[in-house]
Amino acid sequence: MRDDRGVRTVPSIIHLDMDAFFAAVEQAAKPSLRGKPVVVGGLGGRGVVATASYEARRFGVHSAMPMAQARRLCPNAAFLAGRFAAYRENSEIVMGLLRERSPLVEPLSLDEAFVDLEAGPYGPALAEADPAAGAQLVLAVAEDLRADILERTGLTASVGAAGSKLMAKIASEQAKPDGLVLVEIGSERAVLSPMPVRALPGIGPATEQTLRRAGLTTVADLADAGEAELVQLLGRAHGTGIHLMAVGHDERPVVPDRDAKSVSVEDTFEVDLADRDRILREIDQLTVRCVGRLRAAGRSGRTVVLKVRRFDFSTLTRSETLRAPTDDEAVIAETARRLALQVDTTGGVRLLGVGVSQLADYTQEDLFAQAAHAAEADAETEASAETGGADAAGTPPAEQPAPAVPPVLRRWLPGQDVHHAEHGPGWVQGSGVGRVTVRFETPYGPPGRVRTFAVDDPDLEPADPLPLRPS
DNA sequence: TCTGGGGTCCTAGGACCC
């Protein structure tokens, strides 16, 4: 229901946030980890924490912390690589349960979404309800939703309900973990005022510092400062946006199905790359992955972006906009390589990324690139005809067999799902010196036992994640 | 053993056009 200015009179926007999502999925899947500190993230020397379970947070471990520091703080935690297939599956179950409540679901990530209940099956009832009855109905819907999620996945979610996205998000934060908080219509200013400025989405460390230097530390300070001063401090867009939020105004609609605006892939290397050729080869590899994702999405892109993080963590990007969108691997790789030649890489490269933006909805290769390719292919055919089949370096054609590909070393990652011919389903606890330790348990049973195998034991295979609830 | 990977939005300067 809306008042005569079109403002909601019922807190019908909800924000749902799964509690410690990645770590919670691991604990649900691995009975032996329940109630124990679990840290999910990059396990290499340069990894960071993606999610820490609440047990691990008590030791001071949190998201974005270097993994090395997390290990120091909480050496007895289980440190696991992410299993994104499992996270995606459970995310889809949760998003499905949200869509049962309304078609207006706006996912923000795998574990977070806004829902506008006005649009769904509860819309008519909410439209007729007075504010108090409407709030009661929203609370009932939200509790029912949380119960459904728990039943279907074994995972807990926190939910905030309010008249705007801003307040719903703030409410879900207050609800954590495993809670529900509703912000009454009209109480927004009272809720916001005492909060530190960092509570507002969009205010990070840099903006917080800028504001603190101006003597502004609470949301009430921001509201009192007024729009003009905030624009002065933060710039036009940010300043006006922050001021609107500080006074509790937020009319942004919940919008489902937002199209991606860019696709990118990047890798941080265990050891900095110094060699030019190696850098170019890595760019080719990244391009393959980037194009794979681009095509899977049925898109093509016009601007190619190369990202380079150097040994000293200085990060720069170089981009080139093509005449037409493409999803051609060769075109994108060539462009990215060209961009790489513009960057000073002396001292070493820590990270490389390849991305594509200015996306178009069609996949059809542009005619210019097609023509260029045809010409290139012709030229190659002619060249090889002239040299009797030798390549430019004059090496003879491959009459001798290609060097034997070394046997693919199976890498067993902590947390990974496996299946053993005799012992059944389990997961990798750790591996090293030719051995891999597996715990045999499933989401549905009691904590299981541990056994150790040779890393190349033929009875042991990687497996797909099991659903958290038997189907 | 410092600092991931995937995104979004904004700003600012220069080119270029009218």
Add this chain to the structure above:
DNA sequence: TCTGGGGTCCTAGGACCC
């Protein structure tokens, strides 16, 4: 021989979010 103004595109970087 004094110097316009606006609009759009491209590029680079930075802040922020999960």
